[in-house]
Amino acid sequence: MASRAGKRRTVKSKAASSFGPPDIDCQVRTVHLDRVAKARRAALERRELQRLAAIYKALGDPGRLGILMALAAGEMCVCDLAATLGASESAVSHQLRRLRDLALVKNRREGAVLYYSLDDQHVNQLIEVGLSHLRE
Amino acid sequence: MASRAGKRRTVKSKAASSFGPPDIDCQVRTVHLDRVAKARRAALERRELQRLAAIYKALGDPGRLGILMALAAGEMCVCDLAATLGASESAVSHQLRRLRDLALVKNRREGAVLYYSLDDQHVNQLIEVGLSHLRE
DNA sequence: TGGTAATATGAACATATGATCATATAGTCA
DNA sequence: TGACTATATGATCATATGTTCATATTACCA
Numbered sequence: 069m070a071s072r073a074g075k076r077r078t079v080k081s082k083a084a085s086s087f088g089p090p091d092i093d094c095q096v097r098t099v100h101l102d103r104v105a106k107a108r109r110a111a112l113e114r115r116e117l118q119r120l121a122a123i124y125k126a127l128g129d130p131g132r133l134g135i136l137m138a139l140a141a142g143e144m145c146v147c148d149l150a151a152t153l154g155a156s157e158s159a160v161s162h163q164l165r166r167l168r169d170l171a172l173v174k175n176r177r178e179g180a181v182l183y184y185s186l187d188d189q190h191v192n193q194l195i196e197v198g199l200s201h202l203r204e
Numbered sequence: 205m206a207s208r209a210g211k212r213r214t215v216k217s218k219a220a221s222s223f224g225p226p227d228i229d230c231q232v233r234t235v236h237l238d239r240v241a242k243a244r245r246a247a248l249e250r251r252e253l254q255r256l257a258a259i260y261k262a263l264g265d266p267g268r269l270g271i272l273m274a275l276a277a278g279e280m281c282v283c284d285l286a287a288t289l290g291a292s293e294s295a296v297s298h299q300l301r302r303l304r305d306l307a308l309v310k311n312r313r314e315g316a317v318l319y320y321s322l323d324d325q326h327v328n329q330l331i332e333v334g335l336s337h338l339r340e
Numbered sequence: 341t342g343g344t345a346a347t348a349t350g351a352a353c354a355t356a357t358g359a360t361c362a363t364a365t366a367g368t369c370a
Numbered sequence: 371t372g373a374c375t376a377t378a379t380g381a382t383c384a385t386a387t388g389t390t391c392a393t394a395t396t397a398c399c400a
Contacts, residue, residue, distance in 0.1 A: 086291065086358075086359055086360095087270060087295065087358095088290040088291065099281055099283045099376090100280070100281070100284050103277075103278060103280050103284050103288075104280075104287045104288045107274040107284070107288045110273070110274075110276075110277045111273060111288070112273065116338065117266050117269060117270060119338055120331075120335065121264055121266045121269045123264075123334055123337060123338065124260045124263035124269065124334060125260070125261065125263075125264025125265070126260075127257070127260035127264070128263070129388080131223035131388080131389095133253060133260065137246070137247060138246075140246075141246045142239060144236070144243065145236070145346080146347060147345095148236050148240050152239075152243045152244055152247070153224075154224040155223040155389090156390075157346080158347090158348085159223065159388075159390080161346095161349085162349080164347095165348075165349085179397065179398065180346050180398060181347090182346075188340065190334075190336055194260075194333050194334065194337070197326055197330050198256050201324070201330070202255055202256050202259065222388075222389060267359095282376070282377060282378095292359080293376080293377070294360070294361080294377090295358080296377095297378055297379085300377095300378095316367045317375090318376075318377065
């Protein structure tokens, strides 16, 4: 089923470093030009892809993920998080900064204490979908 | 609002390396014992947290994320993916292996060609939720 | 204003990660 | 079986990442 064969061609080698910008010509043989064209049309632009990847990467560390899941239970200060996760406050603070830069968490000041919480509902959703996959 | 003050105590220093196993005693002052206790109760066990983080980490690389998004448009062989993303087939193959190990993609053989596709619907969901967050 | 608590930040360092190159394996066809 | 295609895999290496230690801020209180 499905159009079996595909056009083939060999294209000039271009010494592309890593996953490069989607030039039309690539250094490898193309088996299904139609599929490639379709996928490229649907592809995100480079910048956006990187920003999206950065979000997942932030969740990709057990330490940061632990922070986010802890915050899913309610807002907490740096100190609470450190205690909860068994990490140093400095390490937690560093990670919180990254999470804040990516708009995954926000904070609220009350005196000398900063209360952190998840930035929006998407973060919860991301975690839940991930868990579903894990436990399927 | 919210019970303002929290019990404080200073606990023995334990030289915990990185985000460690949630021992009850931690090396820092605890401001809100109740919140910490609650968060710990809701926390995943260590193993599960790591497996979940591994899934996000897999999505956290532009190359792999590009592969997954390309596959969201339909199954493709290694060669197609390489052409689509402008990467070497070897690099793609290496990444596909990681994605396969995490059950994010699966493949189907047809002669000498391996057709890859997303393993299940959760992967699509993860991507969509991420995009929502990005574009909010 | 001094002292201390809570958090942030910079530098340094060890480890993890991804790309590349070379090579190995599996399948096809003449 | 031999040549060739498609993909996988191991080793290597440069770079990215996270933790730690030291230090800087910011806020509160006596």
